[in-house]
Amino acid sequence: MKKNLLRNICIIETVILLVLIISSIFQSFLVSNPESADLKEFISTFTEENNYFPEVGYIPDASTAKAIGSRIIDNLAQHKGFGITTVTYDQENRLWLVDKGYLFSRGGFVIIEQDSGKVIKALLSK
Numbered sequence: 001m002k003k004n005l006l007r008n009i010c011i012i013e014t015v016i017l018l019v020l021i022i023s024s025i026f027q028s029f030l031v032s033n034p035e036s037a038d039l040k041e042f043i044s045t046f047t048e049e050n051n052y053f054p055e056v057g058y059i060p061d062a063s064t065a066k067a068i069g070s071r072i073i074d075n076l077a078q079h080k081g082f083g084i085t086t087v088t089y090d091q092e093n094r095l096w097l098v099d100k101g102y103l104f105s106r107g108g109f110v111i112i113e114q115d116s117g118k119v120i121k122a123l124l125s126k
Contacts, residue, residue, distance in 0.1 A: 053115075056114075057094065058116060058117035059117050062087045065098055068117075069085070069087070069100070069112060070098065070100055073085075073098070073108045073109070073122070076108050076122055077102065077108055079102055079107075084100065084101050085099070094115055095111055095120065097109060098111075098112065101125065106125045106126065107124070108125055109121075109125065
């Protein structure tokens with residue numbers, strides 16, 4: 001009797017654990033819609049002293065530029081496959097050029113400002 005009870009409790013715990021694991025995996029793939037808000041008004045509540053601006057800029061190295069630029073090009077080209085990405089740095093103007101090409105479709109390039117992280121230009125290749 002006790003063995004059956006313990007076995008049933010173990011089965012129930014296993015089922016609950018599986019349900020929790022499956023639901024957490026499923027939820028990790030969901031993308032929620034962002035809420036609408038007036039962010040300019042929100043930003044105005046902060047003073048300049050509260051602004052964090054690193055000396056090396058928000059895009060400090062080639063790997064950061066590659067990761068951000070590659071995602072922008074993927075969205076621009078509506079492509080999720082593997083592509084070859086190259087990164088070039090303009091030291092004088094502090095700009096990153098990220099170029100990504102795909103095997104069977106056109107890619108694109110993005111120019112990103114190192115200091116602010118602002119995308120200066122984003123175009124598809126011909």
